[in-house]
Structure formats: C-alpha cells, structure tokens
Amino acid sequence: MSALKMAAQIDPQAQAPSYEGEDVFVAVPSDFSLETGDTLPDAHVRLRRYGRADGPVVIVSGGISSGRFIAGESGWWRDHVAPGKAIDLEAYCVFGFDFAPVEDHRVRLSPRDQARLIAVALDALGIGVIEAWVGSSYGGSVGLNFAAYAPARVKRLCVLCAAHKPAALARGWRGVQRRVVEFAIAQGDINQGLALARQLAMITYRSADEFEQRFEDGALDEAGRSSLDRYLIARGEAYIDAMAPQRWLSLSESIDRCALAPEGIAAPVTLVACPTDQIAPLEAIEELGRRVQNLAALRTLPSLYGHDSFLKESERVGAILREFLNHD
Secondary structure, three states: OOOOEEOOOOOOOOOOOEEEEEEEEEEOOOOOEOOOOOEOOOOEEEEEEEEOOOOOEEEEEOOOOOOOOOOOOOOOOOOOEEOOOOEEOOOOEEEEEOOOOOOOOOOOOOHHHHHHHHHHHHHHOOOOOEOEEEEEOHHHHHHHHHHHHOHHHEOOEEEEOOOOOOOHHHHHHHHHHHHHHHHHHHHOOHHHHHHHHHHHHHHHHOOHHHHHHHOOOOOOOOOOOOHHHHHHHHHHHHHOOOOOHHHHHHHHHHHHOOOOOHHHOOOOEEEEEOOOOOOOOHHHHHHHHHHOOOEEEEEEOOOOOHHHHHHHOHHHHHHHHHHHHHOO
16 A cells, blocks of 8 residues: 555646555544534545546545445456546546545434535645546435535536435335344444344345345255355355444444435436346436436446446446546
C-alpha cells in the first residue's frame, strides 16, 4: 500500500497514473453532525485515488461491504476500474471511499450524510465538479443523494441495482437481520449473530432460479445440512472478518433511512435494473426513472444473480458503463 496522504489539493503534475491507488484521508469538520443529530465518531473521510491525477473525476461506490479499494489486486470492482477497462485509469481520476462510520460504532446516519461527507472531501481536495458518479446498491443510493444534495457538482450519474427508497420486503429482511445481531449481542455471541444475519442476507441477494440450479440436490448430510446450508454457513463465517458488527448495524439501518425526492436531481441519470433483484425491484427503479428530471437510459440486466448482478455480470455491466461514460 502506498503511503497515507492527508487531504490537500491535487497536483496534476505530481504523479503518473496510479493503478494500485493511494490513500487520501480528509479531516471531518468538528462541527459536522448527522441528520439525526448524532455525532459522527470518525476523524476522517477515507478515500483512495486511482488513475490520472489530472483526469476528469469519477467516484465509484458499492454495497455496504465494499470500500475504498476499488481497483488493483484487492479491488472489489477491478473488472471495471483498470487501464483500458470501462472506467479507464488512463483517462480518469477515480475515487473510492469507505462509508461512515469507519470504525466499529453504531450511529444513526443516512445515505444523505454519506453524500455530505463526500462533498466535504471534494472541497478539501479542491474538486468542484465531478465528471461522473457510478454507484451500485447502497453506493447507488449515496450517489443519488449526492446528485440531489449538490446538483451542480455532478455531470452524470449511473446507478445500478438501487432506487430512491428501500423496498418494503427488503426493509423487512434487514430488520430481522438486525434483530438477530442485537439478540446475539445481548447473549454475548456477537460473531454468531453477524454470521447468521449474513446467511439470511445472501438468500436475498440472489434469485430463486439460481438457488434451484446451484443447489438442486437437497440431500442432507449426517449433521442434517444440505449443500445450500453449507454454502450459507461458509459465507456467514467469512463475513465475521470482513465487517465489524456495530458498523454493520449502522449501515444496515442507513439503507432504510433513504428517503429521497429524485425530482431534485438535475444530472442525466443512467439506471440499471435486474428483473430478479429482490432488494431493489425493477418496479422501484422504473418509478425512479419516471421521477428524475433527465433519464438518459434505463437498462435491464436479466440475470440469475439478482441483486448481485452488478458484481457477477462483468461483461454486460462493462458494456453499460462504457456506453455511459462515452455518452456526450
């Protein structure tokens, strides 16, 4: 990892394109407060810059488990953010960022709060207008909120598998997941609670057809578990090291606090919806498309992978992103 750099205005002559990225941490103002009135415990907004320092700025954001590492060997969207790829590091200055809170704290915050923090960071970096925001899942909600909060600061917006408000069914699932974690905390077994919540989440991220095809054999082993059970258990256990539980509770609640009036978004918007997405249903994204001022395109992405299609359908997502960024 390159050395940490505190926020300063970007010097376009400072470096050649950076493909692995470098950290840039921006101080959170002491008077910054969340919309709920809570105080954010974070000292910094943590970003990571990739690509050309003098290029048009593109911000990339994903689901609550993603973060600032978007490109390079450890990048969660390295299929798309790389030299010569859809979000070309030879052409753009690309930022990923960590959602607040960055440590294991439980605070009441919203996607609009995340957007306000990015505005603070851009101010500190001397960046007035960004070329584009590409956001998927929770990051798409944050992108929508940024475009509504600071409509003159983004030229175009691409939102994948996200809408302006949470679907009721998805809110119900997330509420159960949070109560599982809260119960586990009360019982002194927080890791098991987080793992169980992740197992339930994995079921909601994918489609029924995928599970039918992948786990057609429902035979139980001696422990009474099927191949699907073993898959979900493994995914839950892996999540223990990937996400801090109080932070997860904060971000899960934040999804359900999204309450955006999309009519305030002035930038051209490209929307991407998967018909089998149970988290951000096609109908909700179609409603969003009717309500924004300038719908550039609404692309459907048929996929077995449901909400995870933005992660799994690399070739088709890449084509959509190329079209989006090449559009005049």
